[in-house]
Amino acid sequence: MKWGDTARDFDTVLAVWPNYRPLSNNWLMQELVERGDAAPIWRDRRIPSENGHVRGDVYLNREAAMSAAAALNQVLQNALSARDMDATKKRSLQLKVAKNLQSKERLHEEEALMLAEAQRRHENDPRPDTSAIVLSAESEPLRQELAGQLSKMPYLRVAMVVQRQPGGGWYRSILNLSHENIWSKPCRANKRSAEIAMRAQIANGFGLSADDHWGETKAKIRQILLPRANQLLQLASVQRMLAEALAVGQRVLVSNGIVFWYEEHGGIGWLVKHTASTKDSEGSTLWKEGTIRSINHGRLVILPYIKESGEHVRGHTRNGPNDGRAKPRHPDHYVDVPFAQLDGDLMIGLFGELPYE
Incomplete structure (x- = not known):
């Protein structure tokens, strides 16, 4: 088949992301394709070969694939920004692209952390002869x-x-x-x-x-990792990191579902909370510039998000479904704070410093 023989070769691509294929041990680029008023979809990316035929966009290692994706995503982002179209529809499309890329990135970072933790849990196990x-x-x-x-x-x-x-x-x-x-x-x-x-x-x-079911399995792993996350505050490296963050006014740091939260009132200091989602926020675009409004001492943090309509929704705190009602704050102690994101690799490194019993 030659490039251009099918209509899909002329579809508008909005973003790309490399997908690992264990059977082939390589990375096949996927592309997010525009579909008019319908939601964009991910599919395997095809590109023209040197002789004008069609081949998959394949990479032998993740570093090369991620580098290519970053470069192409910048080009695609610029192309979308420059398009002559209704401003509201353009913003909605940009939000959909951001949501899809954030979802891919979160999935990769979460599974990388889980793999590192799985290996660490057994680093002292005897190896079979x-x-x-x-x-x-x-x-x-x-x-x-x-x-x-x-x-x-x-x-x-x-x-x-x-x-x-x-x-x-x-x-x-x-x-x-x-x-x-x-x-x-x-x-x-x-x-x-x-x-x-x-x-x-x-x-x-x-x-x-x-x-x-992989989603249910990962939910169980998240529960297993909760006690480990709470131990992070014992690490000298984490204490230094949090002290530096506080010195520049950062009181909420987020990575891989873990939230370092500075509780200013009551002399409590830094706490570990965890992210959660609501029916509305699930799958929405993270509002990186948004703030978190906390009127209670809930252990879960709903991060700020942007609906596909473009509406910006401030984050908040709450308890889990089986935790009971979150203890309310005194109105004088309501807080409205921004958050900063930590690199996923940094969190993997921090977990690696925690010793296992």
Whole structure:
């Protein structure tokens, strides 16, 4: 097929984001495509090849993919800003683009933190001796590669390995650990099983199954991580960071669902809260310049957001559904504070400083 043979080649692209494909071990760029009055959708990106045909926009490593995405997103953002169209519709479209990119970025940062934590939880576990790994006879040629994965993630119960063929070809296979601690014979991987094997690197580290609903599994992991987040205030590096933030007037710092909140009244100081969403804020665009109005001492923070209509909604605090009513503040102590975002990699590093018992 040649470039330009199909109508999709002429669709208006609003943004791009690289998507990792575990079966291929590469990154395929996805593009957010405009669809008139309907919501934009993500799809795999196609580009013209050197000979005028069509190929996927593929990258061999994440760094190259992210660099290409950042450069192209700036071009696409400028193109949208320069378009001659109704100002209200343009602003709505810009908000939809921002919402979609924020969602992709939050997902990546959250799963990166979870993977790092899964590995840290087991960093002191004994690693299996290569010769002691019990394999089915068909999996014997895969012993060394499996041992390499278990040396990094000894908790794995599902692993994807490369199976080489006599003629020089190869393909990926899945191994499963039985309840008797015997690794299964290899089963050729497909897109779904490769995805499960990748999720196992996170889920198995928390004693969870990679086969279960991924959204529900991650919700369980968030609950597991709550006590760890509360320990962050004990770290000298966090204390220094918060002191520096307070010195420049920052009293709310946010990253990966964790909120460092400075409670000025009552001599309390810094607290750890957590982000949450409401029916209206779920999936909306984060209002980075917005403020959080707190009239109570709720443990959850709803961040400021922008509706697709363009309406700006100030953030607030509240308790969870099973926490009871949040203790109200005295009207003299109502606060209306801006927030700052911390880099996701910084939060991964901070969690890494917390020792496990």
